[in-house]
Amino acid sequence: MTGRRLTSLLAYVSTAAAGASLLTGCGVLPGATGGSREPVTVMTWAPDQTRATNMPGMPAMAQAYARWVNANGGIDGHELRVLTCNEQNTSAGASACARRAVREGAVAVVGSYSQNGRAFMAPLEAAGIPYIGGYGISEDEFTSPLSYPVNGGQASLIAGHGMQLAASCRTVSLVRPDTIAGDKLPNLLNSGLRKASHRSAVDIPALEDAAEYTQQASRARSRAGAQDGCVTAVLGERTQTFFDSFRRLPEQKGEKDGGGDTVRISSVLGSVGQPVIDRTGGPNSPFEGAYVTGWYPDAEHRAWEPMKKVIKEHAFVDNRVDPADAGVQTTWIAYTVLRQVIESLDSDRITALQISHALDKGVTIDTGGLTPELRWRYDDLLGAPGFPRIVNHDVTFQVVRDGRLVAQKPGFVDVGETVLTAP
Structure with missing residues (x-):
């Protein structure tokens, strides 16, 4: 066999073997x-x-x-x-x-x-x-x-969120899904609020997949009050829709939406996160100044x-x-x-x-x-x-500053005892 024919045969065998390897790998890339x-x-x-x-x-x-x-x-x-x-x-x-x-x-x-x-x-x-x-x-x-x-899970987030809000909010309105899972959220939030001897939140159920939330937003703002009130929404992907309805409400005298001196908004990770903040304007987002409770360190950690x-x-x-x-x-x-x-x-x-x-x-x-x-x-x-x-059962307390979710308080907060005492 000449050198040229031997080289061609070896190349063919090598190519066939590589093809067989790719086929037996069910589409897995070589290597x-x-x-x-x-x-x-x-x-x-x-x-x-x-x-x-x-x-x-x-x-x-x-x-x-x-x-x-x-x-x-x-x-x-x-x-x-x-x-x-x-x-x-x-x-x-x-x-x-x-x-x-x-x-x-x-x-x-x-x-x-x-x-x-x-x-x-x-x-x-x-x-x-x-x-x-x-x-x-x-x-x-x-x-x-x-x-x-x-x-x-949601249990630790919501209980921890109550602890986070208790330090800054006189009254809290909770907008949550009108579902079996959503029915558990008020007790969990209240367990965190009670940890600081805070009054219970106002419970406002809402459809999980509604196209707008004007009625619930108006009620939430009204019940939170104009003095150090907080409106928290935990509606998953529809949380953005809720706060869009919220910011479209006619302004009340002396009130600033989205983290001003009076009504402050808040939520938990999963309902509000950095991607949502980025999509809604970054530093100009309606979430600027919002409190957010998460499971993990902030994304810049x-x-x-x-x-x-x-x-x-x-x-x-x-x-x-x-x-x-x-x-x-x-x-x-x-x-x-x-x-x-x-x-x-x-x-x-x-x-x-x-x-x-x-x-x-x-x-x-x-x-x-x-x-x-x-x-x-x-x-x-x-x-x-x-x-x-x-x-x-650790959570983190975060806040939106200059369009970024950053730590409000360094490190983790253990909410295990608070979850245990939830009704």
């Missing part, structure tokens, strides 16, 4: 496999393009995380395969996503958002699949033995630098992934948990049972200062009525 150990399949779901709250950044962050770890050898030698699903903000959608996770062999659902806890937890529990680091919006995330939350580096390198053209978005942040922390659990197992094959067993037995997760150390042994659970599986 993205983790090594000789078996791949690990997980799912991340969230609603997208719905009339209520949408969280497209969560699946997008999960995909970016997978590109990052796979480009660096996978997680302890395992290629990470991420399935994504549009939960659609419906119980049918949540159930369909969970059944797909079971059908496609996912060993965990990680960093996801759904208000339909009952619909998705039942299929996961039947298959023994752990739910790691959900957004914290559904009650089932804090009751199911297979759920491992990374934050204190140095502890977020590793996440920002991953986003810059592996999601730089994806505008769904905003490092200041609470859903993106929660997904990053949830995948940090998954990675450290898999590394602790040091096994060629990873199963759902192995993951949940390791978490139950007390593997400790270091999130680099984004949360306290996380651990889900029985002794670590808060055990609050309705929210027994809370392990992280």
